[in-house]
Amino acid sequence: AVVSTQSTGAQLATAALHSARNTAAVGDVDGKLCIIEDWNVKGKDTATVRHWHAHQIGGMAFAPRSDVVFTGGQESVLVKWHDAEPQFLPRIGTGIRELLCPESGDIVAVVTEDSLIHVVSLNTWTIKFKISNVLRRADEVRPGLLAIDTDTALFNGSVGHLQLFDVKKRRHMGIVDVTQQNTTSGHDRNKKLAYVEISYFKLTGDGNWLVTGERRDDGFITPESRLKFWEHQDHSFSLVTSIESPHTKIITSLTAGHTATAVTTSNDKSVKVWEGPNWGLSQALQHRHGAAFSSVFSPDGTILGVAFKGLVALYSTENWEIKAEIPQPVNRADQIFLAGYHLLTSSHNSISVWDLTSLTLRWEVTSDVTHVLQLKEGRFVAFVSRGSMTDAYVFAVDSSAPLALHKFVCPGIVVGACNTDDDGIYILNSEQELYTLSHSPPPPIALTLAEDPEQTASVFSELLKISSPVLDRSVQFKSETSAANAAAILDVSCSHLPQLSDVCSSILLDFLPSK
Amino acid sequence: MADLKKLQVPEQIRVASKATPETRYWKKFRFAAAVKEFSAVTHLSFSSAAPYSYAVTSGSKVMVYSVRDNAVQQSISRFKKSAYSGTIRKDGKLLVAGSEDNLIQVFEVGTRSILRQMTGHARPVRVTRFDETDTHIMSGSDDKTLRCWDLPTGEEILCMKGHEDYIRCAATVPAQPDTWATGSYDHTVKLWDKRSGECTLSVDHGAPVESLVMLPSGGIAISAGGNKIKVWDVHRAGGLLATLANHQKTVTCLALDHTNTRLISSSLDHQVKMYDLSSYKVTYSLKYSAPVLTVGTTANNSRLVAGCSDGIVNIRENPTPSSVAPVKRPITAIVPGTFAYFARGKNALPTAGAGVTEKPSKRKKLAPYDQHLKKFQYTEAFDYVMKSRNNPEVVVTVLRELFRRDAMKRVLSGRNEQTLQPILKFLIGNLTNPRYCSTLVDVTHILSDLYAPILGLSPTIDKLVEKLNQRLKLELRVQENYMKLQGAMECFFAATGLS
Secondary structure: OOOOOOOOOOOEEEEEEOOOOOEEEEEEOOOEEEEEEOOOOOOOOEEEEEEOOOOOEEEEEEOOOOOOEEEEEOOOOEEEEOOOOOEEEOOOOOOEEEEEOOOOOOEEEEEEOOOEEEEEEOOOOEEEEEEEOOOOOOOOOOOOEEEOOOOEEEEEOOOOEEEEEEOOOOEEEEEEEOOOOOOOOOOOOOOOOOOOEEEEEEEOOOOOEEEEEEEEOOOOOOOEEEEEEEEEEOOEEEEEEEEEOOOOOOEEEEEEOOOOEEEEEEOOOOEEEEEOOOOEEEEEEOOOOOOEEEEEEOOOOOEEEEEEOOEEEEEEOOOOOEEEEEEOOOOOOOEEEEEOOEEEEEOOOEEEEEEOOOOEEEEEEEOOEEEEEEOOOOEEEEEEEEOOEEEEEEEEOOOOOEEEEEEEEEEOOEEEEEEOOOOOEEEEEOOOOEEEEOOOOOOOOOOOOOOOHHHHHHHHHHHOOOOOOOOOOOOOOOOOOHHHHHHHHHHOOHHHOOOHHHHHHHHHHHHOOOO | OOOOOOOOOOOOOOOOOOOOHHHHHHHOOEEEEEEEOOOOEEEEEEOOOOOOOEEEEEOOEEEEEEOOOOEEEEEEOOOOOOEEEEEEOOOOOEEEEEEOOOEEEEEEOOOOOEEEEEEOOOOOEEEEEEOOOOOEEEEEEOOOEEEEEEOOOOOEEEEEEOOOOOEEEEEEOOOOOOEEEEEEOOOEEEEEEOOOOEEEEEEEOOOOEEEEEEOOOOOEEEEEEOOEEEEEEOOOOOEEEEEEOOOOOOEEEEEEOOOOOEEEEEEOOOEEEEEEOOOOEEEEEEEOOOOEEEEEEOOOOOEEEEEEOOOEEEEEEOOOOOOOOOOOOOOOOOOOOOHHHHOOOOOOOOOOOOOOOOOOOOOOOOOHHHHHHHOOOHHHHHHHHHHOOOOHHHHHHHHHHHHHOOOHHHHHOOOOHHHHHHHHHHHHHHOOOOOOHHHHHHHHHHHHHHHHHHOOOOHHHHHHHHHHHHHHHHHHHHHHHHHHHHHHHHHHHHHHOOO
């Protein structure tokens, strides 16, 4: 039966029902909360409207055995509504998306927009701990991707943060707060505040330094930009130097060398070389062709290649003089690579390889290349988008014929890729999902929250055995006891489940008639 | 709940002034007296024996100062014209001075009686020194000759010619009594052998040599000319060891410390600098109110005396004259049961096994502007930061945070004459500073958007706005001149083919 009672007058955003009593609550986009008691009795229902939240109410929950209701708003404040004064827990993180209050009644789980679960203890009214997997953002941003050790990947997380993720154990390891800003919500809920975003980040070749570039541009005031240098030790980063406004205009690329060197190119027509360990500007190069788009160090570190419009200039790193200039077709080179004596440039629709000994074009291929990754020994992987999926072509630099092809590597567009020491590849796509391509299958997942690790390991380790080395995400199911596994999933409580998309295909295959 | 992230105020890189033992040593020399003479103080000379008195040459007088009361003990004014280079002998009993009337006179310090008068020079005698053997006197003059005189008889022994211009400084070498060194306005430093009367070494300083010092071993000569001090290796046939260019103007005088490990130089740029001779680096610097013509320390290192061109003799006193920089005594562990343990104060450090109770770390209080920002009180944060005399870095960081929170327009609107003044004053002072320029230009844009229509209602605000306008115009003119200069230089470099 549909019962309609009073409402708050604005568009509703969320609703909740009490588990035991006949109390319901609705929240709207203005932040008003309306608690309706005895909603099923017509004529006797009472509604109380309370307003504290400045922005939309994202989630609501009733405490199981009392009259208390919890609301969480987009301004990231958790409010506990009693009859007396409400109690507040501000600055939970980014906006609150959902609230859950379990039967035990001593905790509240707050899910925020960057996919972080904060568990708040009701006795102490503080955050007890946080559960996180891959942190994401609600809106689109250009992530980058880096591999630190064999197992740990560093890529974009919440606003202004980088996250460390252990790929083997599928575990979130920590965050690096690069921009150190308070992400408050503005007073106008229709207008989103512009935050300081991380625009580039790179690790130096020896892994000791992380270089990050950040920028804030809201279209009205002068953009602010910063270059930060972090010292890396054992998955922890400490800020060493911060340089305000390294360039007068937007930075177009950032490259890190093997030892403590970094190169930034910008639209202000200068290429700046920064050197550590006392990070400071060591060279500012200028070229008659104006602004550069991309730069790369050669594998032995003696040559710096800089891509300008219509030209790639090779500088020697000892005396910073131009050693060679290679004219390019007019389209802009997004990425350039130096391998052996070849120069590879890739733009949005082609890959070209130049031979540097004779300064001639070796070969050129036209296709929708979104990203190119350099592997060891002169091999490259080109990620080509076909429709909504991406294929990966592995090729050697001498010839255009591909060595290997992996179809349908990931959905969406590849925006970042990096290779690890043991020939594995991490891929980050535009939906902020992390994929791995490796030769050997990874070990089964260790679930960190499991109370009974043996039970869960036995149920799911068979399900998750990888049979083919191509893709982790598509699981090939091989166990005999298919129905028992499906039943076990329904038995185990939901906090012990792994990511459902991992086991989904195997369970569906379960129910198909056996081949 | 996450704590509010405090505002990161960028720190300006500052050269840290370290308190080394050397600076502590020189800092001990406190001001003792400043005695005014009638004319510029041109020369200082110190005796090596107690009571360590020193001779100050100024105008037509040579004054002997006593160390004990920092005042004139004796004044010798037996000169018809200006006196130059009054030098005390090592034992402090005799004094020799040259004068403008080509005479060299030797006085006895106690009685001020003239013992010898030596004539022979053709031009004013500018440098007189006692020889190491104390029986000879050396004198250099504007007639370009260096003469050696016998003290007991007063007769001229040698006349050494070789310089091409006025001789202005001379030094003797304690280890080699037969070697004399002179520096001249012909840019050279020459070493002479008294036995043969010949010049054994000549080095070109590159500028008129004002002062010369020889290290006691005789192997290193230090000459001052122009604004540079050059260190020469005598044994390696006059090879240049180091050039010290720390002064902006001419270096007028060089002196050695009592320990002969520190060099003191004075210059016309009002500064006296102390150098460490092992590293040739400046360890300390003193600034005076007038160009310093001469400087030196007494033989027991108790006084640092500087004579300036305005006639003032500045005396600094070292209360504990010891020539070695103080060494920190190593902390020895105090054993319980001894008197030292009983008498140890509350600042005694705990020994390695002692249990230490840790106080719970105090919760760091947020800065007032951080507290306002935490409560979203933007106007209060802005007013606080404008009112208190904060570092402009802090002010601009708060302004930037207000921009980030999209609160600047709200904060700046609705202000009256009183509340607009601090903002305008801050802008006048800091708008043209390149570190803060971008943020402050945005603030000025918002201010002008809000208040330009109502300009003209208040005379104080109008005056401030006009002043801001003038500052901006001046800055634009300066920038334009810089660009013109840059363009001219680029043109020039391109034409000459330099990169």
